[in-house]
Amino acid sequence: MKRAGHLRENAVSPIAFSMRAYQPCRLSSLLKAARRSGRGLFQQEWRIEGCRPDLAEHAAATITDWCRTTLASCRRPWGVNRFDLSVAWYAPAGSGGDVAVFSRLDPACLYGEDGMEDRLRDRLLERCRLEDGGRIAAALFSWGDALHATLPAN
Numbered sequence: 001m002k003r004a005g006h007l008r009e010n011a012v013s014p015i016a017f018s019m020r021a022y023q024p025c026r027l028s029s030l031l032k033a034a035r036r037s038g039r040g041l042f043q044q045e046w047r048i049e050g051c052r053p054d055l056a057e058h059a060a061a062t063i064t065d066w067c068r069t070t071l072a073s074c075r076r077p078w079g080v081n082r083f084d085l086s087v088a089w090y091a092p093a094g095s096g097g098d099v100a101v102f103s104r105l106d107p108a109c110l111y112g113e114d115g116m117e118d119r120l121r122d123r124l125l126e127r128c129r130l131e132d133g134g135r136i137a138a139a140l141f142s143w144g145d146a147l148h149a150t151l152p153a154n
Contacts, residue, residue: 030150031143040145042070048134056128060121063087063138068110074142077151081107084141087120091134098127104143 034040044066052058071083082104090097100123102116109116 027150031146034146034149035141039149040074040142042140042142043137044070045135045137048136056121056124059089059124059136060117063120063136064110064115064117066138067116067140068107070140071107071110071142074145075148076144077148080144080147082143083107084143085116086139087123087136088138089124089128089134089136100127 046059046062048055048059067083067085071081074081074083085102085105086099088097088099100120102119105116
């Protein structure tokens, strides 16, 4: 027999409902704070020594290998494995540079045909004028590492 004034077992109390509505906003703000503080951010820079005819291909392969190695050490709580990648290249003596930004990528794009390596190579061939003494810098942001940093310790 049910008593009047009591919640049924499967009913949601107003307090629990408001807490559920609050949590996604809180998690979002915690993720933004983790990103701003550099949690889940990995950086690497390569100096270009000597001009090679296959420079774009070599650079794309090197960056892709670095991404694979870096992501292998990243955490993936609840299957969150996405990452962002920014690649900047600079020519010597201030003769220019450019940036390529790729957002919310799946690690599977680092493998197989028509993946990240091909996209990077095409972008470098299209826009890059790298010469001896130039630099390439990459920054990888792991959404999984940022999420792990925001989770409360159990």
